[in-house]
Amino acid sequence: MIRAHAGARPDADALIQDGVRLNYAELDDLMDRIAAALQREGVRPTESIAICASTSIEYAALFVGALRAGVAVAPIAPSSTPEQIVGMVADSGAKRFFLDAEVEAAISGQPHDPATPRTAFEAFEAWIEPEGAVPAPVDIQPEWPFNIIYSSGTTGTPKGIVQSHGMRFQHVNRAEASGYGPGTVSLLSTPLYSNTTLVSFFPTLAAGGAVLLMKKFDAKRYLELAQAYKVTHTMLVPVQYSRMLALPEFDAADLSSFRMKFCTSAPFGAALKTDILRRWPGGLVEYFGMTEGGGSCVLVAHEWPDKLHTVGRPIPGHDIRLIDEEGREVPTGEIGEIVGASAAMMNGYHNQPGKTDDATWVSPGGTRYIRTGDVGRFDEDGFLTLMDRKKDMIISGGFNIYPSDLEAVMRGHPDVADVAVVGVHSADWGETPVAFVVSKGADAAAIKAWTNERLGKTQRLSDVRLLDELPRSHIGKVLKRDLRDGYA
Structure with a gap:
């Protein structure tokens, strides 16, 4: 080509x-x-x-x-x-x-x-x-x-x-x-x-x-390049979008050349999508999928403003299903692990056939699916809402707690700039949720009390720790393992 x-x-x-x-x-x-x-x-x-x-x-x-x-x-x-x-x-x-x-x-x-x-x-x-x-x-x-x-x-x-x-x-x-x-x-x-x-x-x-x-990446330099070269397309991860929109000069920038913006690789909040659609010309498309391939979803955000809390629908030709712990499909509206099959699938993990097998689910009909390790739920319109990574789900006193639910509540606090919730060992409950917060001014005790007033009894935080910033990978994913290990 x-x-x-x-x-x-x-x-x-x-x-x-x-x-x-x-x-x-x-x-x-x-x-x-x-x-x-x-x-x-x-x-x-x-x-x-x-x-x-x-x-x-x-x-x-x-x-x-x-x-x-x-x-x-x-x-x-x-x-x-x-x-x-x-x-x-x-x-x-x-x-x-x-x-x-x-x-x-x-x-x-x-x-x-x-x-x-x-x-x-x-x-x-x-x-x-x-x-x-x-x-x-x-x-x-x-x-x-x-x-x-x-x-x-x-x-x-x-x-x-x-x-x-x-x-x-x-x-x-x-x-x-x-x-x-x-x-x-x-x-x-x-x-x-x-x-x-x-x-x-x-x-x-x-x-x-x-x-x-x-x-x-540098947010100010990005704006300069976008204007100088009349950029039409871009791929950014959520934290990059956040940093761009926080620039005082963002709204004065001429970004009228943009036709399409893309996002993938990390949780993309509905509030941030709304802000991008309001302030940045051109369409916005979110992809949900894995490097390993399998099933992918796409959310054409500018066409579905009432579905911004989801990652969209499966791409045509991509078969996505939800399964329980026993590998059985769950009905619409229920939570399960996301598995997918399509023409876009990895050959396998290099030199690791065992891990390739672990990442595979085979349907009763014999079709090979890739296990994502993500937990989600389909709504009645076929849009997929992500709950969490399966490994990040917290089991406290026999109850399943999804960190994303707690994080969504905490983002409603006016002084919470960024947050990540992880499960840590508890002698009483098996696991218990701890929040790591980048605060604009409130202390940890105040944030914990405010949050727990708004959570169910089984969800309540046992601790809040303040950080200057959350540890992230090169593509913006919060490194929750680092937070868990550091806390321990």
Whole structure:
């Protein structure tokens, strides 16, 4: 698709960062040089490379250039520990590891496997083939691995999620419906190793649009870029939307070029969606799904203003069901774990068939579904409301407590700027809820008393702790495990 755009519109912008522009003809040539270099090194189709670096035009070109050679890409978060980085590179089976100077310094004390040569981005130009190089053509198959996305680089052992070319093409197929086209300018401020970013990155290039990359998100800089480049599309996580709308200069910014804004990866409150629709031109679409694939939901927020508390309905062709602890489907209106099946499903967890099996539910009819670990409920109109992560549900004295219910109450307190509720061990009740709050002024005791007056007896908080900010991942998810572990 990129080659077709290079032939039809060679001078059109493909990648932009920090004032540097790469048009489609230049990107097409660079991809050939990268693919030819990988072939020169003996990297064969369906094998993989790993990348661990900050966002850059070279990073983006390397990703798509490897794909042209039929080579899968394992993008790894630089925020991971040195041990995790080295472990993920090894797990991916990468034939070559590309990294920047910062990552190279971070992992300098780790053992280096000579079977996986390293290439620094600082030496990237010398590594690729000369201009005009042409790689041997590769007949890519839909089931071949496209990328290996690691599920976590913060806590626990990351799992490599293998996505196929066929699965990625399902994302691209949605591009036209989302308004992507040759005139698109997508501003992406989340990292290239995140699936959140890639679900907008690839459709933009597939449609012949321009991808405007930010190395690191900064709310004021984002506004400047959005206006200067007349941005039409963006993918942001909820905390980024919050920070943008909190800027004093936000309402004076000219954002009239926006056609569509997207959000995914973390809980997206109805009040925040309402504020975005009121103050930011263009449509707003929320996606709910997993990197692993399976079933996804979409909420076209500007068309369903009375459903902003939900994550929308299943995408056509996506079958989403709710099951109980015994794996039986629950009726409409009841709460259950969300499982989904579709054409967009991972091949499995890399080298971890047991975990792949654990993430699978098979229906009585024999259909394979991916278990999300999320708990939700369908309403009578078929819209899905998320309750919580299954593992975050608190069982206190035999009662199920959903932290999101408590958080929703606490957000009604005028001095609560941010909040997360977790379950901690209790000798009396098994578990008990504790709230971590970013306060605008009220003390912990006052917030606890105010909240407990508004909760049922089984829901009441046992403690409130004040923090300057909640710990979050690179895509804005609150790290509840860190809060639980710290409290313990």
